Amino acid sequence: MKYARYMPALLAAVLLLPGCATPSASTAALEKRVQQLEDEKAIREVVIRYGEYLDARDYAGYASLFAKDGVWTGGFGSATGPAGIQAMLEKNLGKPEAGFINKQNFHLDTTVVVDVRGDTATARSRYMFFATSTDSRPAPTLAGRYVDQFVRENGQWKIKSRISHGVIPYRDGNDPNVPPPPAALKGIIKP
Amino acid sequence: MNGPLAAALFTDDGEWKGAQGSYRGPKQIRESMEKIFAAAAAGIPKGSNFHLLTNVIIDLQGDRATASSKFIFYKMNGAKPEAAVAGGYEVRTTCRHE
Numbered sequence: 001m002k003y004a005r006y007m008p009a010l011l012a013a014v015l016l017l018p019g020c021a022t023p024s025a026s027t028a029a030l031e032k033r034v035q036q037l038e039d040e041k042a043i044r045e046v047v048i049r050y051g052e053y054l055d056a057r058d059y060a061g062y063a064s065l066f067a068k069d070g071v072w073t074g075g076f077g078s079a080t081g082p083a084g085i086q087a088m089l090e091k092n093l094g095k096p097e098a099g100f101i102n103k104q105n106f107h108l109d110t111t112v113v114v115d116v117r118g119d120t121a122t123a124r125s126r127y128m129f130f131a132t133s134t135d136s137r138p139a140p141t142l143a144g145r146y147v148d149q150f151v152r153e154n155g156q157w158k159i160k161s162r163i164s165h166g167v168i169p170y171r172d173g174n175d176p177n178v179p180p181p182p183a184a185l186k187g188i189i190k191p
Numbered sequence: 192m193n194g195p196l197a198a199a200l201f202t203d204d205g206e207w208k209g210a211q212g213s214y215r216g217p218k219q220i221r222e223s224m225e226k227i228f229a230a231a232a233a234g235i236p237k238g239s240n241f242h243l244l245t246n247v248i249i250d251l252q253g254d255r256a257t258a259s260s261k262f263i264f265y266k267m268n269g270a271k272p273e274a275a276v277a278g279g280y281e282v283r284t285t286c287r288h289e
Contacts (some may be wrong), residue, residue, distance in 0.1 A: 048246045070284050106277065108261060130263070131279060138263060138277035 002146040039121065040114045042157045043150055047125050050159075051107025057096040059089040067151050067158035074164070105141075119152040120160075126167075143168040194225040202285060240266040240275075254286040 008105035047064050063086035071078060072085045079088040090096075111126040129142040144167050148162040165173035198221030206213065207220045214223045246261040260280045265272040 045248050048248055052246070106261065108245055108263070130274065138274040140274065 036116060039116045039152075039157065043114045043116070043121055043123050044112045046150070046157055046159065047112050047123055047146070047148070048109050050162075051109045051127060054121050055102045055106045057093070057102070059086050059093070059096055062086070062089070065159050066161050067153050071157050071161050073161075103132070105129065121150040121152075121157065123148040123150060132155075140165070144171075147173070194221045194228070197221070199226060202287060216289075240264065244280075256284050258282040258284065 004042075047168050050062065050065055053059070053065070063082040065080050066072065066085055068081050069084075071080050071086070072088070076088055076092045079085045080115075108128045108130060109125055110128075113124045115122045123146045124145065124147055126145045127143070129144075130138040133139040147163045147164050147165070149158050149162075151160045152158075163173040165171065198217040201217050201220055203216060204218065206215050207223070208214075211227050212223065214220045223257065241264075243263045243265060244260055245263075246260065247258060248260070249256055249258045258280075260282070262278055262280060263274050264276040266275045269274070
């Protein structure tokens with residue numbers, strides 16, 4: 001081919017045309033955007049599973065959502081890491097029953113806003129805790145919001161810390177003095 | 192309430208299982224839904240109730256997916272929405288290439 005020896009130079013010129021993204025550059029950008037979406041999806045699912053594991057009294061599943069140095073703070077005090085958190089919950093709430101089906105209450109988790117920064121992230125969300133009323137209807141009993149710090153650990157998003165703020169009834173999640181739960185929850189939840 | 196549109200979301204061999212029974216295929220699902228919801232909505236003025244759907248987790252595997260979610264069915268009590276029923280959905284879905 002007559003122009004064969006000019007081909008590498010021509011190709012380089014085409015690739016360097018201003019405004020034309022090279023295939024590798026656009027693939028990298030797309031990968032980054034997809035990763036961002038996957039991270040957000042994974043974190044949203046942790047926020048939902050947090051409530052579902054609690055509802056199912058699956059304390060092992062619940063504790064597995066925390067990072068190695070993840071901290072749980074609440075009415076029972078404070079615990080660090082999955083094993084410590086699971087042990088603390090089982091000590092205070094008892095071992096979960098096999099095949100337990102919760103017919104009394106559930107968490108509704110919504111309005112999740114996720115901000116991913118590399119291997120750490122912040123998630124803000126809202127929850128409502130529904131309990132069955134005396135006439136067997138779902139009654140909203142607690143409304144609050146969570147502020148979570150996440151960390152990527154072995155490729156999985158884990159909770160580093162969670163602050164639970166009460167909206168109705170109001171409770172400052174940063175206040176170490178946890179007030180007793182409302183009367184409507186007597187016998188349903190422990191502190 | 193739009194039974195035909197809701198039923199059209201199902202595949203030809205799609206199945207709907209719930210407390211009110213088990214139904215297969217868009218036609219059977221549409222007929223049963225219309226019957227069930229007509230009975231359930233009796234006495235509730237049109238436009239005064241809604242489903243709130245949340246806690247959605249989707250697991251996508253190629254052309255198939257499973258999804259779990261929670262719902263709360265609200266109806267109006269005067270000017271106030273009141274939660275009437277709460278439940279969960281487990282959905283298995285497949286992508287139909289037209």
